[in-house]
Every structure is written in C-alpha cells, then in structure tokens.
Amino acid sequence: MRAAWIIAKNVIEESIRKKEIYVLFILSVAMMSVVAMASFFSLTGLIKYFTELSFLIITYITVIIAVVVGARQVPTELNSRTIYPLMAKPLKRSEFIIGKWLGTSLISIFCFLVFEGIFIVLLFSKGSGISCILIQGIFLHILQIMLISSIVICLSTFMTNAANATVSILYFILGYWIGKAISDALDNCGAFLAWILRSINYILPHLDYFDLSKKIVHQWQPVPAWVIITVMIYAVVYISIFLLIGTLKFQRKQL
Amino acid sequence: MEPVIEIRNLHAEYRAGREKTIALKGITLSAYKGEIFGFIGPNGAGKTTTINILLGFMYPTNGNAVIFGEKSSSLKNRFRIGYLPEIAYYYPFLTPFKILTMYGKLFRIDKAILNNRIDSVLATVGLTEKKNTPVRNLSKGMSQRLGLAQAIINDPEVLILDEPNSGLDPIGKREMRDIILGLKNKGKTIFFSSHQLSEVELICDRVGIIDRGQILKTEKLDQIVGKIHTKQTVLEDIFIRMIKDKRT
Amino acid sequence: MKGKEAQRHRGTEFLLCAFATLCLCALLLEIPLQFYHYSAVSSVSAIPGGEIISKVLGGVFSGSADLLWLKTDEYLHKGVTEHSHCHILEEAGIGGHAQHKHEHNHKHKETDHRHELKYNRLDMLFAKLEYNLKPNITEHLHSKREDELMPWFKLTTMFNPHHVRAYAVGGYWLAYRLGKIDEAIKFMKEGIENNPDGYQISTQMGIVYFSRLKNYKKAQYYFEKALKSQAKMDEYDKAGILRFLAFSHKFQGHTQKAIDCYKQVLSLFPENKRAVQIITRWEQSKE
Numbered sequence: 017m018r019a020a021w022i023i024a025k026n027v028i029e030e031s032i033r034k035k036e037i038y039v040l041f042i043l044s045v046a047m048m049s050v051v052a053m054a055s056f057f058s059l060t061g062l063i064k065y066f067t068e069l070s071f072l073i074i075t076y077i078t079v080i081i082a083v084v085v086g087a088r089q090v091p092t093e094l095n096s097r098t099i100y101p102l103m104a105k106p107l108k109r110s111e112f113i114i115g116k117w118l119g120t121s122l123i124s125i126f127c128f129l130v131f132e133g134i135f136i137v138l139l140f141s142k143g144s145g146i147s148c149i150l151i152q153g154i155f156l157h158i159l160q161i162m163l164i165s166s167i168v169i170c171l172s173t174f175m176t177n178a179a180n181a182t183v184s185i186l187y188f189i190l191g192y193w194i195g196k197a198i199s200d201a202l203d204n205c206g207a208f209l210a211w212i213l214r215s216i217n218y219i220l221p222h223l224d225y226f227d228l229s230k231k232i233v234h235q236w237q238p239v240p241a242w243v244i245i246t247v248m249i250y251a252v253v254y255i256s257i258f259l260l261i262g263t264l265k266f267q268r269k270q271l
Numbered sequence: 272m273e274p275v276i277e278i279r280n281l282h283a284e285y286r287a288g289r290e291k292t293i294a295l296k297g298i299t300l301s302a303y304k305g306e307i308f309g310f311i312g313p314n315g316a317g318k319t320t321t322i323n324i325l326l327g328f329m330y331p332t333n334g335n336a337v338i339f340g341e342k343s344s345s346l347k348n349r350f351r352i353g354y355l356p357e358i359a360y361y362y363p364f365l366t367p368f369k370i371l372t373m374y375g376k377l378f379r380i381d382k383a384i385l386n387n388r389i390d391s392v393l394a395t396v397g398l399t400e401k402k403n404t405p406v407r408n409l410s411k412g413m414s415q416r417l418g419l420a421q422a423i424i425n426d427p428e429v430l431i432l433d434e435p436n437s438g439l440d441p442i443g444k445r446e447m448r449d450i451i452l453g454l455k456n457k458g459k460t461i462f463f464s465s466h467q468l469s470e471v472e473l474i475c476d477r478v479g480i481i482d483r484g485q486i487l488k489t490e491k492l493d494q495i496v497g498k499i500h501t502k503q504t505v506l507e508d509i510f511i512r513m514i515k516d517k518r519t
Numbered sequence: 520m521k522g523k524e525a526q527r528h529r530g531t532e533f534l535l536c537a538f539a540t541l542c543l544c545a546l547l548l549e550i551p552l553q554f555y556h557y558s559a560v561s562s563v564s565a566i567p568g569g570e571i572i573s574k575v576l577g578g579v580f581s582g583s584a585d586l587l588w589l590k591t592d593e594y595l596h597k598g599v600t601e602h603s604h605c606h607i608l609e610e611a612g613i614g615g616h617a618q619h620k621h622e623h624n625h626k627h628k629e630t631d632h633r634h635e636l637k638y639n640r641l642d643m644l645f646a647k648l649e650y651n652l653k654p655n656i657t658e659h660l661h662s663k664r665e666d667e668l669m670p671w672f673k674l675t676t677m678f679n680p681h682h683v684r685a686y687a688v689g690g691y692w693l694a695y696r697l698g699k700i701d702e703a704i705k706f707m708k709e710g711i712e713n714n715p716d717g718y719q720i721s722t723q724m725g726i727v728y729f730s731r732l733k734n735y736k737k738a739q740y741y742f743e744k745a746l747k748s749q750a751k752m753d754e755y756d757k758a759g760i761l762r763f764l765a766f767s768h769k770f771q772g773h774t775q776k777a778i779d780c781y782k783q784v785l786s787l788f789p790e791n792k793r794a795v796q797i798i799t800r801w802e803q804s805k806e
Contacts, residue, residue, distance in 0.1 A: 022376050026362065033364040056670045057693060057702040064594065065670040097360045101421055104326050104354035104431075105377040106346050195649065218641065230654050234598035243651040246644070270285075271328035 019107045020115035027119025031085050037127060040084075044077040044131055052138045063144045064233050070138070071229045074131040075157065079188050082124040082161055086168030087180040089116040090266070099271060110263040113169060117259055120165040125158050148238040153228035155244065159251040160226035164188060166255040167221075170262035173269065191223030221254040275338060275429055275460045276302040276325070282333035283320050283484075294320040296484040297334065302462050302477075307455050309475030309492070310464040313514065317484045318464040319357060322433050325462075326354055338429060350378060353427035355418045357434040357464075363407035367398055367417050370406065371424050378425040392420045395450060412443040419450060429460045436467050448474055468510055482514050584679030590671040591688075598654035665696050676710065683717035686710025690720065694727045703727055711744075718748035722760050729763055739767040754787045761787075765797075774805050 031037055051069045056062065093099040103112070132154055136146060167187065171180040198217045202210050225247050228239065283295040295317045302308035312318050323329040325336050327344020336343040339351060361370050368389060375385040393399045396416040401409060409417065415438060422430060435451070436444045444467075451474055455461060465471050471478060472492065479489040593599070672689030675682050686707055693703035704727060710720040725741035728734045742764040746757070765780035778801050785794045 018379070019377055022373055026373060029369075030362065030364060054670075056673045057697075057699055057706065059666045059669055059697075059699075062667060062670060064664070064667040068590075097356065097358060098362055100328065100356040101354065101361070101374070101418070102377075103328060104349065104352065104356075105374055106349040106379070107377055108346065195645070214642075217645075222645075225648055225652055228652060230593075230598040231652070234594075234654055236598070236654060239651050243648060246648060247652070250648075270330065271323070 017111070017114070019111040020118060023107070023112055023115025024119035024122060027085070027089065027116060028123050031119075031123045036084055037081060037123070040077050040081055041127065041130070044073050045134060047073045048131075048134060048138065052142070061143055063139070063142055066142060067139070067144075068229065068233045070135045071153075071232065074128065074135060075227075075229070077131065078124055078128040078157075078161055079164055079185070081127050082120055082165045083168050083181050083184045083188075085123055086116070086120040086165050087172055087175075087177050087184065089120065089169060090172040091175075091177050091180075094271065103271060109267045113173070113259060113263045113266055116172075117162075117166050117169040117255075117262075120169060121162045124161045124165060128157065128161060129154075147232070147235065149228060149236055150232050152239055152244060153232045156226045156228055156247060159248060160223060163221060163223070163226070163251050163254055163258075166258035166262070170258040170265070173262045173265040188223065191221065192227065193224075194220055195222050195224060221250075225250060272303040272306075274301040275304050276300075276308070276343070276462055277337045278321065278325070278334070279337075280334035281321065281324060281331050281336060283317075283324060283329060283331050294484055295324075295331070298481065298484070298486045299334075300479045300486055300489045302460060304460055305455070305458050306476040307451065307461040307463055307474055309471035309478040310462060310481065311466060311468060311471055311478055311510065312464075312481035313466060316481045318466075318481060319433055320484075321481070322354075322431055322462075322464060325431060326352070350425065351428045353422035353425060353430045355415075355422040355430070355432045355435055357437055361406045361414065361417060361421070364405060366403045366405055367393060367409075367420065368402045370417065371421060374421050375424050380425065388424060388426070392423050395423070395453075396420045397446065411438045412440060415439055415443070415447070419447070423454065427459065429462065430454060432461065432463045434465055435463065436465065436470050444470065480510060480514075487514070581679045581682075584675045584682050584685075587671050587675040587678060588682065588685055591668050591675075591685075594668050594671065596654075597656075599656070665692065668692060669697070673706075676706075676713075680713040681717075683710070683714050683719050686714070686717065687719040687723045690723045690727065694731055700727065700731055716748045716750040718745040718750055718752055718756070718760070721745035721748070722756075722763070725760075725763060725767070729767055733770075735767045735770045739764060739771065742767060758784045758787050769801065774801055777801060778805075 048070050051066055051073070056065075093102070103109075139145070164184065168180060168184045171183060175183065194217065198213045201213055205213065231239070278298060278300050280297045280299055281295050282293075282297055285292045285294055298317070298321065300308075300310075310318050310321065320329065321336075324331050325338070325343045338348050341348060365373070371389045371392065372385065375388065380388060389402075390399070393402055396419050398413060398416050398420060401413060406414065406417065415435070419432075419435065422432070430451075432451070435447055439447060448470065451461060451463070455474075463471070463475065475492050477489070477491050480487040669689065669692065672685050672692070675685040676689070679685075687710070690703045690707040690710070693699045693706060704724065707720050707724045707727070710717060711724065714720060721741045721744040725738045725745060728741060729738035742760050745760050746764070761780045761784045765777040765784070768774070768780060769777035778798055781794050781798045781801070785791060785798065788794065
C-alpha cells in the first residue's frame with residue numbers, strides 16, 4: 017500500500033499545481049458569499065435557505081473537482097506516456113488504481129472540508145452554530161466523495177476524459193433519483209420487468225443515502241449510529257467493487 | 272554464459288476494433304549477463320513491442336519472456352530492472368529531484384540512501400545543476416538524461432533501453448554512450464534497442480536483428496560483421512542487405 | 520494518429536450514449552417536458568430559430584422555478600417530501616406517519632397478500648435507511664420560522680416572473696404571517712407588472728388594502744382590475760372577488776354599487792341565501 021500512497025501524493029501534487037481547483041474554489045466562495053449576503057424582503061437571519069444553497073454549491077463543486085481530477089488520471093498518464101517509466105517500477109496495477117483513487121478522494125475531501133469551514137464561519141456570522149447532524153452530514157458526504165471518486169477512476173480505465181466526466185456527472189445527478197424512479201415504476205409493471213428493475217436498484221449505488229442535507233437544513237435530530245455504520249459499510253462495499261472493476265479492466269489493458 | 276533475458280517463441284498482436292495487426296511472429300533470443308545486447312531493426316519491426324512485453328506493458332498471444340529465470344514482468348524482477356522508454360515524458364510539474372525521489376520510494380530505498388543515490392545518478396547523467404528545475408523547463412536532451420537517471424536510480428542489474436539516443440545531439444549521443452559503457456563496466460546487463468546502427472556497432476557485444484516481427488539473426492557483433500569488413504558503415508550494409516533479402 | 524482518432528470516435532460514442540441515457544431517464548422520471556412553456560426568455564422568439572431556443576431555455580427556467588416553488592411546500596412540512604420506500608414501511612408498520620396509514624390500510628392489506636410477498640429483507644433495509652436519512656414525519660413549520668419560506672417565493676419569481684401563484688401566495692405570507700405590508704405590496708406590484716392578467720395577485724393585493732390597510736379605494740381598484748382579467752377564472756373565484764368589491768364599495772358609502780356586486784354574486788349562485796340576506800339588508804339601509 018506504500019506504493020499506492022506514493023501515487024496518491026503525486027495526484028495531490030499535480031492537482032495543487034493545476035488552476036482548475038483554484039477557479040472552482042473562487043467560484044464557490046463567491047457563490048456562497050452572494051447567498052450569505054442576499055437579502056429577501058428585509059428579512060434577517062435566514063439560516064435554512066443559506067444552509068440549503070451552500071450545501072448544494074459545496075456538493076456540486078466538490079463533485080466537479082472529484083470528476084475533473086479523477087477522469088483525467090489514467091487517460092492523461094497514457095497520452096503523456098508518463099505511465100511507462102512508472103509501471104516499469106515495482107508497482108502493481110492494483111496499487112496504481114488505488115493510489116489514483118486515494119489521491120482523487122483526498123484532494124476532493126480537502127477541498128470539501130475547506131468549503132465546509134467557510135460555510136461554518138458564515139453560519140456563525142449569521143448567529144447559528146454546528147449541530148450533531150451537520151457533523152454526521154459532513155461525514156456521509158466524505159463517503160460520497162470517496163464513492164464518486166471510485167466510480168470516476170473505474171471509468172477512467174476505459175473511457176476518455178470527456179466521456180467519463182459526462183457519465184459521472186450524469187450518474188451523480190441520477191444517483192439521487194434511482195430509488196424513487198424504480199420504486200414508482202415497480203407499481204405499474206409486470207413480474208419480469210419488476211425483477212429487472214429491482215436488480216438495477218440493488219446493483220447501482222444510491223447516492224441519496226449519503227445526503228443528510230434536508231435533515232440538516234430543517235434541524236432534525238441526529239441519525240441513529242446504526243444507520244451511519246450501515247451507510248459506511250454500503251460505501252465501502254461499492255468503493256471496493258468499483259476499484260476491483262477498475263483494477264481488472266486496467267490489468268487487462270495493453271499499455 | 273548465464274542468460275539473463277530469455278525470450279522464447281514470442282507472438283503478439285494489436286487490435287484496433289476489428290482490425291488485427293501481427294506485431295511479433297515467434298521471436299526467440301537471449302541476452303547474457305554483463306553484455307550489451309543491441310536489438311536492431313527498422314521502424315515498426317517489433318522492437319518496442321518486445322520491450323513492452325518484457326516489462327509487462329503488453330501481453331503476448333503466445334510464448335514467454337523470462338528475466339532471471341522468472342516471468343519478466345514479475346514484481347520481484349522490477350526491483351532488478353531499469354527501463355528507459357523511447358520517448359521519455361515525466362511529470363512536467365515536478366523537478367528531477369522530486370521525480371527521482373518518487374521513483375526511488377517505489378523501489379523502497381531508504382530515505383537517507385535515496386538522497387545520496389539521487390545526487391550520484393544526477394551527477395552520472397550530468398543533471399546536478401538542474402536538480403530543482405521543473406521538468407517542463409528542461410530541453411529534450413536533458414529529459415532523456417533524466418530518463419536514464421530514473422532508469423538507474425535502483426542500481427539495476429539489467430537495463431532495458433528503448434532508443435536511448437533518440438532526440439540527442441552528437442555531444443549528447445557521445446555522453447549517453449559513455450554512460451552506457453560505464454554501466455557495462457560495472458557489470459550491468461544492457462538490452463538496447465535502436466535503429467541507429469553506428470551507435471550499436473560502437474558499444475554492443477551482440478546484436479539481434481528484427482524485421483516485421485521476425486528475428487533475422489542473433490549473433491556476436493564481430494561474427495555478423497565478419498573479419499573482412501573494417502569500417503563503421505559495415506553493420507549498416509549488412510543490415511540493409513539482410514532486410515532486402517528477407518523482403519524479396 | 521489512428522489511436523487518437525479511435526479515441527475521439529469512442530468519446531463521441533460515449534457522449535451519444537450519455538445523451539440517450541438522459542432521454543431514457545427523462546422518460547423514466549416522467550418529466551413533463553411538454554408542459555414547460557417559455558416564459559422568462561420569451562423575447563428570444565424574435566430571432567430566427569428563437570422559438571426553439573426559448574422553448575428549451577424557457578423550459579429550463581420555468582422547470583427550475585417549479586422546483587423552487589416546491590421548496591416552499593417542503594419548508595412548510597419540515598423538509599418532508601414523498602418517499603420512495605414509504606409504502607414498504609407502511610406495510611411493515613414502521614415510522615411516524617406510516618403508522619396511521621398502516622392502520623388505515625390494514626383492512627385492505629388483509630385481503631391482498633401480493634405486496635407482503637413482494638418485498639424482501641434487503642428492501643426493508645433500504646427502506647429503513649431511507650426513512651432514517653430523510654425527514655420522515657410531517658410537522659408544520661414553527662410560526663417563528665415562517666420567514667424561512669420567503670427566499671423561495673422570491674427565487675421562484677426570479678426564475679419565472681410569470682409564476683402568478685408565487686406572487687400571490689408570497690404576498691399573503693408577507694402581509695399576514697410576517698406583517699411586512701410594504702414588502703408585500705412591493706412584491707405583488709412587481710407581480711402585477713409582469714402578469715397583468717394574473718387576477719390572483721390583484722385579488723391578494725386588494726385583500727391587503729382592504730383588510731390590513733383599510734384603504735377601500737385602492738382595494739376597489741385592485742378588485743376591479745382582477746375582474747377585468749382575461750385569464751380563465753372559475754365562478755367561485757369570481758364570486759369571492761365580487762364579495763370583496765361589494766364591501767369595498769359599501770365601506771366607501773357606495774351602497775348601490777355594493778348591491779350591484781352582490782347581485783352579480785347571486786347571478787352566479789342563485790341559491791346563495793347569504794347573498795340574498797345581504798342585498799336585502801343593504802337595500803333596507805339605503806331606504
């Protein structure tokens with residue numbers, strides 16, 4: 017795993033040197049500031065609206081960072097031929113994939129935590145504070161970033177940059193609706209179609225399980241610990257599956 | 272003599288959609304301990320494909336490649352191999368020092384030893400002054416030297432060099448030749464692919480000639496050239512004659 | 520070069536696949552794209568091909584406005600929206616609002632065993648997770664935090680200035696629940712400017728002048744404006760406006776005009792005894 021960590025550090029170093037993260041950072045801070053400063057009908061202390069929109073901005077910007085950083089990892093290594101000296105070293109292909117995922121996840125999580133820090137500062141300035149459910153929400157979101165990074169890295173082993181980014185973002189949007197869409201469809205379909213739909217429901221990861229934003233916004237009580245643990249196991253299972261698929265695909269790849 | 276690299280009946284093909292291109296048609300060759308083996312052939316002959324299989328970048332359709340008696344691409348072997356790719360590109364945002372540190376760590380070299388090793392290899396390839404210059408600011412020749420530096424960072428027993436002179440000026444070629452000969456003197460086995468025959472002629476002990484995925488000859492350089500020839504264009508003449516004969 | 524071309528080709532293929540997936544998902548989610556009408560960008564139709572552009576962009580804007588409008592409802596119910604797995608929990612009798620539904624459906628369940636067999640333990644686990652991760656018990660927004668609804672009314676109208684309901688309901692909340700009369704009038708004036716035929720906004724404006732500011736002249740003006748609207752209006756709405764108009768006239772001392780208004784109410788609902796009583800009372804007071 018030491019080799020994977022070396023690859024991860026390289027991903028982080030590369031990402032820090034690229035402009036896109038800084039552009040996205042400025043964009044998100046600007047958007048959050050606009051949301052914080054916006055005034056509606058001379059009302060003051062609007063926390064829920066600010067929390068909801070800030071969470072939305074942070075979620076999307078972080079996912080864009082994960083997708084932008086993750087999607088280019090394997091194709092760029094191949095196109096720029098940097099992969100050849102690297103793979104001639106004592107580095108397993110699985111370590112390469114895990115390293116790429118780890119690096120993508122860490123840089124995205126770091127950005128997410130910075131955004132959350134800014135959000136919390138703004139929240140304090142509005143007279144609110146940190147709640148237990150907010151911490152749970154941040155934790156689940158970190159799991160979601162790791163899951164999305166694993167999907168992006170898996171796809172980057174056989175897709176081009178643009179195709180990967182499109183599919184990943186599309187899945188990120190649809191991943192929230194899979195459960196509901198399938199559940200609705202199940203009520204009006206035959207046994208065979210129902211079997212197929214339910215299989216899809218089990219196979220595809222539900223990204224909405226990592227989203228506590230509504231409970232945070234509407235100041236609900238914290239979620240029971242068993243739920244957080246189950247979601248954590250759920251994330252670990254899917255991350256392992258995607259990394260395994262990515263590794264198998266990359267192992268079969270002729271460089 | 273003890274063979275270090277053994278390639279037996281190696282077949283390989285490329286697929287682009289439904290199109291299939293046969294790259295290697297059952298090549299067999301060996302490189303022995305302490306020698307410089309020149310692997311020569313025209314462009315597209317299958318030199319890089321052979322090297323790619325040796326390093327595990329590609330999978331053969333048939334046959335096998337062995338280094339130190341086990342599968343050439345095994346993890347264990349990679350600790351003993353150094354590789355210089357034909358066109359060497361390195362992370363442009365890193366400096367030679369950071370690149371060598373990263374590769375050195377992959378070889379699990381201890382940090383204190385690694386720092387000394389980096390200074391030593393940078394001195395060997397003449398890049399000491401550019402230690403902290405980002406790769407994007409290095410010239411092509413310097414990049415090629417950096418390529419050689421990363422290939423020897425683990426003090427390998429076998430060096431696989433794919434077109435090491437590509438893109439180098441005459442001075443660069445001379446320096447590269449001296450470095451390779453220096454490594455040979457240290458007892459390293461060098462597998463060296465090139466189509467610059469004059470270079471091969473000057474440093475190789477044995478050569479293998481490959482064309483269209485087939486080995487035409489594998490012999491000691493002086494046996495191929497024969498005693499009747501004396502000047503440096505000799506290998507080139509023989510090579511061209513051999514290729515022409517085969518194709519006609 | 521060949522490799523690069525093949526890669527580009529593959530990229531195009533994937534983009535097409537992604538587009539196809541998007542269309543499929545739109546079908547699956549039953550997004551009613553056909554009902555989206557261009558609104559905020561109607562001026563685009565002046566340029567060649569603008570009709571299509573405005574339909575597409577208008578769809579995006581009005582669709583966003585609709586989502587923002589739904590937010591107001593979500594806020595009103597402490598973030599509760601429809602659950603995908605609620606029906607599974609209902610059958611298992613888990614959860615707050617599920618419980619009373621469970622009792623309600625109990626009789627029906629006894630006769631229908633199909634659903635009981637339909638869900639397995641994994642379904643139940645998913646449903647329980649979802650139940651715990653999302654707001655699950657409908658609870659009305661605490662009156663002190665009703666101001667939290669207001670940004671969504673404003674944002675809805677920013678995305679779709681023709682969202683009449685957002686102006687009307689927003690105006691009501693501002694004036695009646697938050698006591699911000701001036702802001703309510705300003706907001707609804709903007710709504711009337713953008714929607715001259717939006718009789719609901721004029722009516723709401725009239726009600727604010729009538730009941731909050733006791734400015735019957737202004738109230739009369741807005742009720743009359745609402746009645747002149749070309750928009751389709753059902754007879755209940757019309758009768759309601761006429762009643763308010765009648766009282767606006769009455770409080771200004773124009774009893775005959777007030778009676779005329781109530782007569783119109785009576786023409787719409789001839790059985791309305793209350794209208795008859797009021798007309799009789801006002802007729803007598805006039806004498």
